[in-house]
Every structure is written in C-alpha cells, then in structure tokens.
Amino acid sequence: MREPIKGLARLSSTATPWWRGSIDIMYETFEHTADLGLRIRAPDLDRLFDEAGQALFSAILEDPLSVKTSQQFEVRLGADSWENLLFDWLRELLYHFDGEHFVSGRFEAHVSDAGLTATVWGEPYDPDRHRLQHEVKAITYHALRVEHGDDGWLAEVIVDI
Amino acid sequence: MGKEGYHGPLEKVDECCWRIPKSYKPGMRVDGLIFTDERLLEQLKKDQAPEQVANVAFLPGIQHASLAMPDIHWGYGFCIGGVCATDPKEGGVISPGGVGYDINCGVRLARSNLFYRDVKPHLRTLVEELFRQVPTGAGKSGRYHFRDKELRQLLNDGSQALVERDLASPNDVEHTEAHGVLAGADPDAVSDRAQTRGANQCGTLGSGNHFLEVQVVDHVFDENAASVMGLEKDMVCVMIHSGSRGLGYQVCDDALAMLRKAPEKYGIDLPDRQLACAPVDSPEGQHYIAAMRAAANFAWCNRQLLLHQAREVFAKVFGRSWEELQMSLVYDVCHNIAKFEEHEIDGQRKRVWVHRKGATRAFPPGHPEIPAQYRKIGQPVIIPGDMGRASWVLVGQPGSMQKTFGTTCHGAGRAMSRTAAVKDAAGRRIDKELEARGVIARAQSLRGLAEEQPRAYKNVDEVVDVVHRAGLSHKVARMRPIGVIKG
Numbered sequence: 193m194r195e196p197i198k199g200l201a202r203l204s205s206t207a208t209p210w211w212r213g214s215i216d217i218m219y220e221t222f223e224h225t226a227d228l229g230l231r232i233r234a235p236d237l238d239r240l241f242d243e244a245g246q247a248l249f250s251a252i253l254e255d256p257l258s259v260k261t262s263q264q265f266e267v268r269l270g271a272d273s274w275e276n277l278l279f280d281w282l283r284e285l286l287y288h289f290d291g292e293h294f295v296s297g298r299f300e301a302h303v304s305d306a307g308l309t310a311t312v313w314g315e316p317y318d319p320d321r322h323r324l325q326h327e328v329k330a331i332t333y334h335a336l337r338v339e340h341g342d343d344g345w346l347a348e349v350i351v352d353i
Numbered sequence: 354m355g356k357e358g359y360h361g362p363l364e365k366v367d368e369c370c371w372r373i374p375k376s377y378k379p380g381m382r383v384d385g386l387i388f389t390d391e392r393l394l395e396q397l398k399k400d401q402a403p404e405q406v407a408n409v410a411f412l413p414g415i416q417h418a419s420l421a422m423p424d425i426h427w428g429y430g431f432c433i434g435g436v437c438a439t440d441p442k443e444g445g446v447i448s449p450g451g452v453g454y455d456i457n458c459g460v461r462l463a464r465s466n467l468f469y470r471d472v473k474p475h476l477r478t479l480v481e482e483l484f485r486q487v488p489t490g491a492g493k494s495g496r497y498h499f500r501d502k503e504l505r506q507l508l509n510d511g512s513q514a515l516v517e518r519d520l521a522s523p524n525d526v527e528h529t530e531a532h533g534v535l536a537g538a539d540p541d542a543v544s545d546r547a548q549t550r551g552a553n554q555c556g557t558l559g560s561g562n563h564f565l566e567v568q569v570v571d572h573v574f575d576e577n578a579a580s581v582m583g584l585e586k587d588m589v590c591v592m593i594h595s596g597s598r599g600l601g602y603q604v605c606d607d608a609l610a611m612l613r614k615a616p617e618k619y620g621i622d623l624p625d626r627q628l629a630c631a632p633v634d635s636p637e638g639q640h641y642i643a644a645m646r647a648a649a650n651f652a653w654c655n656r657q658l659l660l661h662q663a664r665e666v667f668a669k670v671f672g673r674s675w676e677e678l679q680m681s682l683v684y685d686v687c688h689n690i691a692k693f694e695e696h697e698i699d700g701q702r703k704r705v706w707v708h709r710k711g712a713t714r715a716f717p718p719g720h721p722e723i724p725a726q727y728r729k730i731g732q733p734v735i736i737p738g739d740m741g742r743a744s745w746v747l748v749g750q751p752g753s754m755q756k757t758f759g760t761t762c763h764g765a766g767r768a769m770s771r772t773a774a775v776k777d778a779a780g781r782r783i784d785k786e787l788e789a790r791g792v793i794a795r796a797q798s799l800r801g802l803a804e805e806q807p808r809a810y811k812n813v814d815e816v817v818d819v820v821h822r823a824g825l826s827h828k829v830a831r832m833r834p835i836g837v838i839k840g
Binding site: 290 | 429430454455546549550559560561599602603605606610613626771772773797798840
C-alpha cells in the first residue's frame, strides 16, 4: 500500500511543466482571484483522485502531516463525467470535514467508468493539533477540468474560500 | 487577478454608468449596465467580470438590464457586485449563482454611548477579550448548540426566534432587513448535511473576509441622517460581517448539484454552467427558494448571536450592561440574497426576483419596508471596507429604484489575490503596521492577516463615491477601524 506523500509541494502557477514522474510533486496550488486553485497531476485516475484529496487538505490544514490515519470511512459515487466525479469526491471529503469534523490524511480511490469507491483514513478534528489554514466554503465548477495527456492525467479545481 | 482582461464593448452612458449593448453576444436578452467611473474603469477591465455581466443577460425572464455595482469583480457565474431581476410571469428563473455560496452574507452596525477617548485606554483589553469570547476562524464551533427542533425554529423564524431567549431585543429585529426573517422558508428543504454543518456554527464569525471590528465615527457627511441613526463623530461602534456559515454553503452546493441537468430539462441555453438556474415556478426553483430563505434566516441568527457576544464583552470590559452602554443595532443588511420585490419596470408595477450578489438593498426615503425610525432618511446601508482604512454608512436614494432595483454597492472588492497579498506581506508584520496606524488586530494566523491586509483591497472611498454621485445611495458617515478580530 502506498505511503502518504511526504512533504507539501507548493509551486507557482507557471513554474511546473507537465508532470514528469516524480511522486513528490503531484499537486500544487495556484492563484485565483479571491480564491484558491488546486492543480493535480498523476499517472492514472486512481492516483489523481488520491492526490486531489491530499490537495484539498493541504488547503484546509497548515500541516497535512499532522493527521493521524487511525480511523477510516468508505465513499461510493456514481459518475457521469470525470469532472463531476472529481467534484463530488471533493465535496464529500469537505462535508466530512466541515459537517462531521473528520480530517482526512490518506486516500485510496478506485476509479472506473461506473464511478468511484474509496477508503479514506484520518481522525476526528483536534483544534490543538490541527492548525487550520483556510476555510474552504465549497468546491466550484469554475474552470473544473480532468484531462488525459501524453504523460498522464491533469485535474484543476478551484475552491471557494 | 483573473486570467485575462475584458475586451468587449463598454459604452459610456453618463459619468457613472457604462453599457454592454445586447448586440455584443447573440442570446443576450437585455443590455448590461455597469455603475463605475473613469477612475475605476481600467481596473474592472482587468478580469472577466464584464463578460459575466453579459452572460447574466442570457437568463430567461431578465428585466431591464443585467447590472453591476462599482465594486464589481469576478465571481462564480455571476460577478460579485451583480444585480439582476427576473419576472416569473415571463419564464423568469432563480439562480443560486446569483446569490452566492454564502447565502445572506451581510453586515450589521451597532452604536454605543462610548467615545474614542473612553475606549482608547482599554482598547487592547477589549480586542483581546473579543478575540477570546467570539469564535473566529475555520472549524470553530460556537457556544450555542441548537437541537433539531430549535434549529428548525431558527430556519423558520430567523432572528425573531432569538427574542424569546433574550438573545435579541425587539429593536434588533426591527432594525434588521426584512425584520430578520424571510417568509416561506422550509427547514425540510435544507438537507441533513447542511443542518449538520450549521448546527454548531451559529454565533461564529468564520474566516476569509469576515470580521468583527470596533470602529469610530471618523467623519459625518449628513448630520441629520447620522443623528436619526444615533451616530455622532468619535462615537465607538461595532461592525460585524458574516453570513450563513457552513449551512448556507451546503445549501448552495446542494442546489448546484440538483440543478446540473435543469438547464437542459427546461431548454435554457447558458453561456456558463455556473449560471445554473431553474424557472422560479419549477419544483427545482421552488426547492432552492425555500432552502435559500431558511439559510438567510440562519444567517440573521448568526449575526445576532455575534452581536450578543460582542455586547457581553463590552459589558464585561466597561462594567456596565449593554443596555446602559446603549449598544443598539443601527441596522443589518444582507448582500448575498434573492428576494421577491415589487418594482416599476418600463412603467409597469411588477413582482420580480431581485438577485443581489455582493450588492446591498438601498431603498429610498418613504419606502414601506424601511423601519419607521428611518423612513424619512432612507434605508441605512452598511458598507464594509478594509481593516486599515474605512467602512461607510449610507442611506438609500430614489435613484436606486429608478436604476438598480433598489440596490447599491457592498464593499471595496479585492485588488490582490490571496496568494499575491501573502507575497506582498513577506517580511512585514501586518499587525504591527496596523498598530502603528492605531488599529489593534487579532487573527487566528499571521497568514490570515496578510491575506486580508488593507492593500489587498481597493479603496472603498472610491467605490462609495460612485454610488453617491450616481444617486443610488447617499453618504452619511465614514467609519475608521480601531480594533479588528478575524478568523
């Protein structure tokens, strides 16, 4: 089973060429007016969705590595497009944080034409250990994209903060 | 800001208004009208907000024009500062994107009988105590917990539900837009998830641009109107900017998911999927309206509980009850809302759905929806600025009914992205800079302060100047911050 990503990659929006195979740099944030963009690159859709979960919690938490992966929950979603599936996946994770007060730190998603099944590991939010960085109000449809290129998959999503 | 600028047409109508003609794009049903001036014009062309004004003109049933206020900037689907009215009798639609994620985000102002000289020696204690007592920042739960039945009452009855609990006074309710409640709210239209997100967030400030500020009346422009509101120079006031918290965000989120297929179902051709909408009279439209009204009622409860907590802190610090400190609510306005209102359009009285997204109602003197105390001066309008410079108190003017469906601006608008603001603040301590200007600021993180630093915002004075000259609202008083708490 894959280990959680070590270290948080933060690059400017223009600094990174297409993803070239380093698993240490799989997501980044980019500027977007008053809000924040998440750009995720991965060799396959499963990893793309895993990293999208990591990217979301890198926006929410100052230190995503502060999350202990002691508890888990399952997610099942149907799909009519990759974009809508990514949107629904992230809004599910956001709800578990803001509604159920569960911080997530590790994701294992299986994505197919039928949809997504995933296991998410994390723990109850503890304000003493989990310093929050941004209040993510919602996932947005603006400029939402999931694309397959020569070197793998690319997703971009903007979160409202 | 924004990916690219706007290069479409902008025709000058007068000193304060520019037009995007409906000939710009096939599918526009009306013109776009942007209230601005020469000084702000160049700034607004830097992002795609004018394009969004044109896109809103596609909505079925839109009346008169797709409008934007001088604090216009890019938003999701609709621009921030956008106003549009739709007529259900002409197939008019309701659009969650025309309200925004933070349903009934708004501002309230309370006065006091304290003056700057009284508060200055205690300012640090006051701000520290406010920061301790008022929950700020992401993920914070409030001290108020409402069980299912109680939460339903808040969703149904708005801040009126707090009067019987001694958390609001009758005057607070009287001085709140719509008396703190939109009729027709349906708690059952608010999903379990939305209710769960909101259950323990009522009475919390939140994060981002939300704030609670201690302010001083810096300059009075209209002595009579200020006097009617109980404001005078150097008086200490409290301004609160917050909304419907996670409950409202989830209501919007649920609605956008519900409406994914609605444009196709109802044969509505949209240039941007984030304008997702449904006919007012459709089941989807009615469901969103009922949920949106409930979220708006929740937001009024939230701001009321924030004010209640601020009053308790003042009472503790100054050793007198809030009633003795005369901390009455001047007014509370919402700036993210859709309301069913009567307006005169092309010589006819019509009931229309007025969407105000980052725009504030500004009814003129004599309007029946204004509280009796203010009916002669016009509806008070509260405009938050940035934490270093100013905020404003205005009153609605007749021009707003003639030109903008009774609407004016809502704030300064960002001049820098959050990332750019943090970069700009590198090596600086924003709290120390503010202190040198006489402002004590506390936030959950230095990064949060950097994102919200004064330079990240446009100068609110310039925005207010346009709506004043355009006759939409009239300057009453300029407010200067002296204490700030933020998430």
